[in-house]
Amino acid sequence: MCKIMSLFLTLVFAFFPLNFSAHAAKKEFIFGLLLVGPYNDHGWSQAHYEAAKAVEKELEGVKLLYIDKVNPADRPGVTIPQLVDELVSKGAKFIIANSDDMKDGIREAAEQHPDVYFLHISGDDVLTGKAPKNLSNLMGKMEYGKMMAGFVAAMTTKTGKIGYLGPLVNDETRRLAVSSYLGAKYAWEKVLKRDPKKLIFQVSWIGFWFNIPGVTADPTQVTQNFFNSGFDVVISGIDTTEALVVAGQKRKEGKNVWAIPYDYKDACNEAPEACLGVPYFNWKPGYIHFVKSAMNGNWRQEWLWLEPDWHDINNPDTSSVGFTPGPALKPEVKKALAEFQKKLGDGSLNLFVGPLYYQDGSVFLSKGEQATDTKIWYMKQLLKGMIGPSSAK
Amino acid sequence: MKITDWVIVILAVFSVTTVVLFLVGAPPIDAYMLIFKGAFGSWRHFAQVLNVWIPLVICSCGLLFTFNMGLWNIGVEGQIMLGAVGSTFVIKACSSVFSPSLILVVAGICAILGGALWAVAAGFLKIRGNVHEIFSGLGLNFVAQALILWLIFGPWKRPGIASMSGTEPFPKSLWFPVPAGWRVSPFMIGLAVVLLLATAKVLQATRWGLVLKALGSNVKAAGVYGISVNRNLFFAMLCAGAFAGLVGFFQTTVIYHRLIPAISSNYGYLSLLVVMLAQYNWKPVPFIALLFAILQVGSIQLPLMLRIDSSLSGVIQGLLVLTAIGVMYARRRS
Incomplete structure (x- = not known):
């Protein structure tokens, strides 16, 4: 030895x-x-x-x-x-x-x-x-990408129930969930002119940016729960593509459901037939x-x-945020999306304008007030009208 | 084991690892060189090796007590976690009350108590409930992990945030002092050496060490000579838990400066392998721990430079233990 x-x-x-x-x-x-x-x-x-x-x-x-x-x-x-x-x-x-x-x-x-x-x-x-x-x-400024995600989700849903697969809870993730909700709300109330009460927007947090077995909630299961309880569009806020993969499987079982992945421009490839599009970072x-x-x-x-480059949000050299329309997106929704993007780009439409309320009823933006960057960045709660916890229990 | 056995073990492991490297399409020589450079390339690299070596040695010392008595203290992971919880608790609760050095001392004591408590729980289940320590240990590991997650997502969560990332970092004054540019605490190196020597002394040159060995080789015979199994089991577990708790203190105050879910870094399981490979003998422990630490730190080069998975180090560590056991078994039969 x-x-x-x-x-x-x-x-x-x-x-x-x-x-x-x-x-x-x-x-x-x-x-x-x-x-x-x-x-x-x-x-x-x-x-x-x-x-x-x-x-x-x-x-x-x-x-x-x-x-x-x-x-x-x-x-x-x-x-x-x-x-x-x-x-x-x-x-x-x-x-x-x-x-x-x-x-x-x-x-x-x-x-x-x-x-x-x-x-x-x-x-x-x-x-x-x-x-x-x-x-x-x-x-x-993924807020814009998420607004587009929310927009196409609300334009597509048949049941009026949109699920948001959230990672952990913090200012950033609340901000993005809220942006998705605002996009969906706009499409539902202003474009489709439907009853605001009939739009359900629910957020479920898994606890981290991706699945860690035994530690986080399983994003596959969370997505399945959404689809099994009447939600037909799931917007993903996590780093990986479980929401889309599950949507693809459910479609094979004959369910008419969709998903919107996140982050990566070619993320739709995992299950193109179920993909409404992907807001991505460049x-x-x-x-x-x-x-x-x-x-x-x-x-x-x-x-x-x-910001995105509003002349061409998918320009790889100039636009930091983009949105790839998915193969499952209906032509008329695609057209409406282009209109929506144009309005966001020329400034004629700003979704962060009051009156908007936090989930506990307190004022986020008073009537006519436009949110400042810091107010959006430090999003303290989810908004009134969204279902799901604003912070961890 | 004799020198020739060690040579056989090392050759066997090397050849299997080389085959594995070939299969994944990596140049084996380069891979070995990279691991070596990654561990000894500079003082900073070697300091990282020591930062793995310290917890492995301390934890292995504790396990020497239990293994010598024939106890399988699988719960060592959970004992590390409880140590981490203990020290974080003190730092969270007293950070504004006492001076930093006093807080660190109290945190260390609390960590040791936490680890010991968890080990004694397994010991108690064995003595009173006749539950084998492997099962109670595993169970308690899960409970410890759940406890840490609950604390991080609940009472100790960051303001407004619930995330796996762990608690808010401790104030800088409560980081265990490390000399500028050192990246490793010389105090902790010294402590690991002292604890190792003390363990060796207790196991080799005291009555209690002999008693533990007697119990380890033949429980019934020891009973005939009037040695209390339960009392010694209790103290052996207590020692193992205390050492593991100290590792928890090291992980929170020296390495991460906060509590994270994976705070144990699997050093408990790794230490079990170290001690098994050392055949429950203290002498090879620092060297095997060093080898494991080299593999652990050096293997980060594999994904960085060769784009292959760093879990290869785990494969090598596992192979070492398996082949060593195989060789020992073969010897015993021949």
């Missing part, structure tokens, strides 16, 4: 002083990406992965290093600061953390590496003043902006909440 130990020790310390860290070729600018889910999840993480790949291709001398499934359930014991150390040792000068879940870890890492730039997606550390100077925030414009400013040394701390 002793011999083994001494052999082992000798080996360890013989190699220890060697420095193996890979030195990148001089001109290369390396940026790192931490993905919370699998890079091919057809959802949130894939949208980030493909944007980063596009940046790597488009900008000369830029190289991407990424690691996916960065969450304590998939990689027990692995921390964000540890992975950032790793990326920095491989030469990364700019690092993107793509999840709300990484908020604390990336701030800690940014403080440890003041000479490296950081971007936290969906966070607000810059707004709250908690972020060190080398940390910025980026988000897309991270490329935002990424390019930050990679360039980190590369050229004109970095400044920013909190960016990027």
Whole structure:
């Protein structure tokens, strides 16, 4: 036994002083990406992965290093600061953390590496003043995408019952659920001119951005419950595509149901026949902006909440938020959607206008009041008229 | 096990792992080199290895007591979780009352108590209810996990948010101090070494250590000599739980600075493998723990550089234990 130990020790310390860290070729600018889910999840993480790949291709001398499934359930014991150390040792000068879940870890890492730039997606550390100077925030105005999702859901539903498959409960997810509801309400009351009382909009939260067996509620089951209790459209707010997959299965069983996935422009491919469309993020414009400013040394701390490009919301180079109409979308709804988009784009229609009330009856926006960005960003409750909890019990 | 046995084990594991790497289409040499570099490439890498080594060693020490008595303390995971809950409780409850260093000490004590309580619960079920410790341990692991989830989604949730991401991080003053640029606490390294030596001393050179061994080899005979099974079982579990609770303290205050659902990082299960591979002997423990920590930390290179899954490290760890058991079995028969 002793011999083994001494052999082992000798080996360890013989190699220890060697420095193996890979030195990148001089001109290369390396940026790192931490993905919370699998890079091919057809959802949130894939949208980030493909944007980063596009940046790597488009900008000369830029190289991407990424690691996916960065969450304590998939990689027990692995921390964000540890992975950032790793990326920095491989030469990364700019690092993107793509999840709300990484908020604390990336701030800690940014403080440890003041000479490296950081971007936290969906966070607000810059707004709250908690972020060190080398940390910025980026988000897309998905409110618009979700309004479109709600719009086509209400235009399509036969039963008047729309389900919203929510992740965890926070300002962001409430904001997006509310936007979907406002889009649905507009379609139902203003376009279809139907009785407001006959529209049911219910939110069910699973507890995290994707399914973690034994920890979160199972999104497959939650979606099935929706469809089994008379809901015929489910809008997904989670990172992965369970809602659409279940809708596809139910259609095969002969049920007339639809789903609207989220995050990734080609998400409909999982079950095209059930897909009404997908509101998606296009991270490329935002990424390019930050990679360039980190590369050229004109970095400044920013909190960016990027709009769709209303001339063409599906332009991959300019629009940070888009909506891919799905194969299951009826032609007349598609036409109405185009009209709806045009009104949102030219500013003639703003759904965040009072009177709107929070779920507990208190005033969110008084009559005629238009919501400010911060009021929308920090959405404190769901709105009156929506069913489902505004916070965790 | 003799040197030759170890060589057989290591060769067997290497060949199987190499075949696995070939099957997934990864260059085996590169993969091994990457794991090695990922663990020893720089001080920061090695510091991460130590951050895994510390909890594995501490936890394994506790398990040496139970294993020596022939107890299968599978509940060690839950004991780590309860330790984490104990320390988080103190930090949450007293953060404005006492000085930071005092709070950390009290949190450490509370963590040890939490872990010990959970272990003693399994011991009690065994003594009074004749429930095998594997079943009670597993059950208590689930209860501990449920308790953590309930706390994170309920009483300890972040303002306005309910998420798997864990509790609000502790104030910086309550992070266990780590020297700037070190990434690992030298105090904790020292503590792990001291605890290991103390465990060795107790097991080898005290009456109680001998009693535990006697109980482990033949419970009935020990009973004839007037050794109380139940009392020793109780204390062995108490020790294992206390050590595991300390790991919970380490995970919350040194590593994560908050309570998260996966707070144990599976170090309890991994420590069971360490001690089994060490054949319940303290001497190989620090080395096997180091090997496991190297695999654990180094394997993050696999998805990063080769785009293959890092769970390979788990495969290697499991293979090590299985082949070692196989070789031992073969020896015993020959």
